[in-house]
Amino acid sequence: MNDFQSAELPVEQRLALHEGLLVWLEWQARNERNLIRRLRSDAATEQQRREVAHRGLGFTVEADRAGLTWTVHRGDCGFATSDDVVDAPEARAALSRPDGEAARPCEVCNPLAALRDVPPPTDPWASA
Ligand SMILES: [Zn+2]
Structure with missing residues (x-):
């Protein structure tokens, strides 16, 4: 939500709304960073497994x-x-x-x- 959409609300409510939005965005960014870290680790493990399998053949x-x-x-x-x-x-x-x-x-x-x-x-x- 941008400030234009909450422009008719009193300033205190707009402030609370955007502070809540920021908390949610920071939580979402942490989740995405954790997911990306996990996926990178999974990709490295899969690559290593493929190399070992290839070598075994x-x-x-x-x-x-x-x-x-x-x-x-x-x-x-x-x-x-x-x-x-x-x-x-x-x-x-x-x-x-x-x-x-x-x-x-x-x-x-x-x-x-x-x-x-x-x-x-x-x-x-x-x-x-
Ligand atoms: Zn041997």
Whole structure:
């Protein structure tokens, strides 16, 4: 309500009306700030959940400290240290490199079981 709408009221009533309106607006602003804070927190949690889920679907291929051997982990393996998540075809390629260069599957997270569930890519040039 603007002052024009309450202009015919006595000044004391107009003052009380606008003081009440201000109290309500401040209460409403506090509610909106709390709601926005909660929604931002929910959005951050949802984003984090999506990232964890995405990571859990992928794999990591990591070299040991000396860079001599490679290990394939599931993306969410606690022993994986790399943030670079690769897809199943890349993990399979690392496991099937020529002898001596092939990555080994992590014995803790067993990525082979997950790779069996992910169908290999279809070859668009293969005849049916
Ligand atoms: Zn692992």
